[in-house]
Amino acid sequence: MELLHLWIEKYRNIKKQSYNFSSKYLFHIKETGKYAFEIDIAENEDHVENFFENERIKNITGIIGQNGSGKTSLLDFIKENLTNGSKGASSEFIMIINRETIDNTGTTVPGYSIFAPVHFHVTISQRTPKHLHSLFGIDYFSLESYPLLKTLPLNDLFENSYCIFYSNIFEGKHEISNEGLLNISTNYFVAEDLADSGYESHKDFRRPLNFHERELMRNMGFIAAKDKFEGLPFKLPEEIEIAFYREDRDIVLTNIENFDSGFTNELERVFKSRDSENSLTFRDSFYFYMFYNAIRQQFEFQSANSEAHARINEIFKEADQESIAYGIPEKITAFFDLTYRYPNTLLNFRATLFLPLIEVFERFLADKLIVPGDSNETAVLKVDHDEENFKLFLGIYMDSCGPTDFLNFKWKNLSSGQQSILTMLSRFHKISPSQTGSRDNLLILIDEGDVYFHPEWQRKLINILINFLPQVYSGKNIQLILTSNSPFIASDLPKQNLIFIDHNSNVLPKLNNREKTFASNIHSLLADGFFMSEGVMGEFAKRKIVKLIKRIEKGNDRDPAGLLKEIDVIGEPLLADRLKKMFDEKYGFQRDENIEARIQRLQLQLLEAEEIKRRQNEGR
Numbered sequence: 001m002e003l004l005h006l007w008i009e010k011y012r013n014i015k016k017q018s019y020n021f022s023s024k025y026l027f028h029i030k031e032t033g034k035y036a037f038e039i040d041i042a043e044n045e046d047h048v049e050n051f052f053e054n055e056r057i058k059n060i061t062g063i064i065g066q067n068g069s070g071k072t073s074l075l076d077f078i079k080e081n082l083t084n085g086s087k088g089a090s091s092e093f094i095m096i097i098n099r100e101t102i103d104n105t106g107t108t109v110p111g112y113s114i115f116a117p118v119h120f121h122v123t124i125s126q127r128t129p130k131h132l133h134s135l136f137g138i139d140y141f142s143l144e145s146y147p148l149l150k151t152l153p154l155n156d157l158f159e160n161s162y163c164i165f166y167s168n169i170f171e172g173k174h175e176i177s178n179e180g181l182l183n184i185s186t187n188y189f190v191a192e193d194l195a196d197s198g199y200e201s202h203k204d205f206r207r208p209l210n211f212h213e214r215e216l217m218r219n220m221g222f223i224a225a226k227d228k229f230e231g232l233p234f235k236l237p238e239e240i241e242i243a244f245y246r247e248d249r250d251i252v253l254t255n256i257e258n259f260d261s262g263f264t265n266e267l268e269r270v271f272k273s274r275d276s277e278n279s280l281t282f283r284d285s286f287y288f289y290m291f292y293n294a295i296r297q298q299f300e301f302q303s304a305n306s307e308a309h310a311r312i313n314e315i316f317k318e319a320d321q322e323s324i325a326y327g328i329p330e331k332i333t334a335f336f337d338l339t340y341r342y343p344n345t346l347l348n349f350r351a352t353l354f355l356p357l358i359e360v361f362e363r364f365l366a367d368k369l370i371v372p373g374d375s376n377e378t379a380v381l382k383v384d385h386d387e388e389n390f391k392l393f394l395g396i397y398m399d400s401c402g403p404t405d406f407l408n409f410k411w412k413n414l415s416s417g418q419q420s421i422l423t424m425l426s427r428f429h430k431i432s433p434s435q436t437g438s439r440d441n442l443l444i445l446i447d448e449g450d451v452y453f454h455p456e457w458q459r460k461l462i463n464i465l466i467n468f469l470p471q472v473y474s475g476k477n478i479q480l481i482l483t484s485n486s487p488f489i490a491s492d493l494p495k496q497n498l499i500f501i502d503h504n505s506n507v508l509p510k511l512n513n514r515e516k517t518f519a520s521n522i523h524s525l526l527a528d529g530f531f532m533s534e535g536v537m538g539e540f541a542k543r544k545i546v547k548l549i550k551r552i553e554k555g556n557d558r559d560p561a562g563l564l565k566e567i568d569v570i571g572e573p574l575l576a577d578r579l580k581k582m583f584d585e586k587y588g589f590q591r592d593e594n595i596e597a598r599i600q601r602l603q604l605q606l607l608e609a610e611e612i613k614r615r616q617n618e619g620r
Contacts, residue, residue, distance in 0.1 A: 001097055001098065001099055001160065001161050001441045002021075002058050002477075003021050003095070003097055003443060003479060004020075004021055004096045004098055005018065005019065005020050005021060005022060005025075005029075006018070006021070006074075006094070006096075007029045007037075007095075008074075009091060009092035010091065010092070011073060011091050011093075012070070012076075013070050013073060013505045014070050014074065014077070014505055015505070017070075017505065017506065019063075019507060020499065021481065021499075022096075023044060023047050023051070023059055023497050024043070024044055025041060025043060025044060026040075026041070026042045026043070026044050027039060027040070027041055027096060028040040036121045037094065037116070037121070038122075038123050038124075039122065039124050039125060040125045040127055040128055041125075041129075041132045041133070041136060042128070042132070043132070044496050046496055047496065048494075052466050054466060056470040056473075056475075056476065056478055057466060057469070057470060057478050057480070058477050058479045059479050060462070060465075060479075060480045060481075060482075060493060061481045061482075061493075061499060062483075062489040062490065062492075062493045062498050063481065063483040063499045063501065064484055064486075064489060064490055064500050064501070065500065065501035065503075066485065066502075067485065069501040069502060069503055069504075069505055070501055071447070071483035072448075073505075075165065075445045075481070077093075078163065078443070078445060078481075079165055079176065079183075080176070082095065082158065083180040083181040084157075084158035084159050084162075084179055092117050092120075093116075094114065094115070094122065095115045095116075096113070096114050096115075096136070097112070097113055097115070097157070098110070098111070099112065099157075111135075111137075112135050112137070113136070113137050114137065114139070115138075115139050115140070116139075116140055116141075118140040118142050122138055123138075124136060124138070159180075159439075160440055160441055161439055161442070162182055162435075162436055162441070162442050162443070163180055163181045163182070163442075163443045163444075164184065164428070164442060164445065165183050165184065166184050166185060166428065166446045167186060167187070167446070167449070168185075168423060168451065169185075169186060169451055170190060171187065174187070174191075175188035175191070182431050182436075184427040184430065185447070189427075190211050193210040193211040193214045212409070213394055213398050214398075215423065216411075217390075217394060217395075218423075218426040218429075218430050219411070219422055219423070220387050220390045220391065221426065221430060222422070222425055222430075223236045223237070223383070223387075223426075225429065228471070229468065229471050230467075231467045231468075232468075233464050234418050237411040237413060237414050238384055239380045239381065239382055239383065239411075239413075240381040240383060240390075240409050240410065240411055240412060241373075241379075241380060241381075241412045242370070242379045242380070242407055243377060243378050243407070243410075244285060244406060244407065245405055245406050245407070246377075280328070281372065281376055282372035282375075282376050282378070283329055283372070284328040284329065284376065285377050286329075286361060287329040287333070287358075288332070289406040289407070290332070290358075290406060293350075293401055293402075293404060293405075294347055294350040294351060294354065296404060297346055297403070298312060298345065298350070312345065312347060314342070315335070315338050315342060315345075315347070319331075319334075319335050319338060333358060336351035336354060336355065337351075339352075340352075350402060353399060353400040354400050356399075357397055357400045360393055361393075364393060368382070369382050369389060369393075370382075381393065394409070415454075416452060417452065417454040417457045418457075420452045420453060420457070421457060421464065424449060425464075425468060428468070428469065428473075429472055432472045433474075436476065440475075440476060440477055441476065441477045441479070442473055442477065442478050443479050444479065444480045444481070446465075446481070446483070447482075448483055448484060448485065449461065449484075450486055450489070455488070459491075461488070461492075462493065463492070465480060465482075490517045490520070491517065491518070491520050493517065493518060494516070494518040495516055495517045495518070498517060545575070545579075548579060549579070549582070552579065552582045552583050553586070555587070560587050563583065564583060567579045567580055567583060
């Protein structure tokens, strides 16, 4: 199934708008009366079969528009109304889809359907060629929820299709998922990972629980399977940097000052002494921060419990009596052992969970899977594409640390743009093929997937998706709809594969005065009024130029040499030359201090002109 066209009566800021997702056919829906519509259908002369050079990529549509134009609303409408498992149509709309089937001989049989609410009257215009008129049938559906649908269960249309939604934007928005919608957006995963942690009701969390670590696990799942894929855009990382959250130490040192015991006094002395801190190993620091994490949670989550507080004081005193005269890791391990005598404390609960982490940590150190760095507070976890070892360590850590972290994990030598690409590829890989199952068709929605990308990665995005998606979803028919603010998307897609939306949520017939977009010069597209309605110059630069012009026009500036120096900073040659001419007309040679600067400038311009002439002569 392929979504070809969608007309929406009203949804959020969308009102009576048509969206053409087909590059093969052109549809025009005209409202001829109340609930009466006429549809023109024509073949697109510019359509190129298998343009994306992979028969599994059925089509790609780029939705380009400014923030607030309704791009995300359009994707939300599709998620809420056009997926198997949704409650049914919640808004009035007309949908045109390709329902082609394969007969017993393996031949593809085309079948196109127009769907509208049962109270609509829809006709195909007489202007539509006869051979197209006969291809498109009209069906009607009810707007009631699924159990009450009598005319056409919309769910049945999508039972052989999955919709996959990806977005890396985090804004706290509620995201849905259902039987036919696989949601791999950041908003959805943050909520899901928080719920899975079991701590979602606590109000004091400073960051989404477990999300970062689970994202790393999703990354690792993809990295471990990297040999299955060709043409990956960069070398995937093999090491993870480990560092500590120092705030734990500062909070705990403040709290344990209230306990007068030799054990706590020694901890204060060791970590407050610069000489002692410099002599610590990464192993020492690991145990310290693990201890701090356990103590911190005791103070934060049972601080009002005076009985528990008294028990902690007793544990500290027992640590003094035990005369723990070992190294730092041994002292803290022995301290955790003491907590078993006080089972009703959160500290004992946390210590119980930390013991498996200690065991794995010591084994990884011995096997050189964890290698300390130059500082006693950093190390490297060598994953070497060994997914099981990686998940073992990270999984035990997540189970043990509770609602506050003491370790921070980050892929080594990975830029933020590469991390964004890795995140996107990892999430798509996470749901394949286990969740897509036997369904043949995938409608993939990507909402501003390039939002954190460097321009170079924006330029490569379409190519990455065309290369990667058919590999990760082998054998599936893929339709891709993605939103963007970037001209790079417009440069990688033909005009019939683009939908431009203005700031009023209106669909534009084409990009301003531009017949073709594919392979267009990025700078030319950027200069188009659609992308940059107020020009391509930065707002501060624009304001600065206006001030320079006013200063030149007055002709009595107190610092003409400084004025000229500011003009020389301008990088646009035509604009700079124009301002210099204005400057010369006003000031000329009236001020001796400008003569030398003017001579140097003219000499430089002469040299530049001679160099241009030389290159032109060489090119003949």
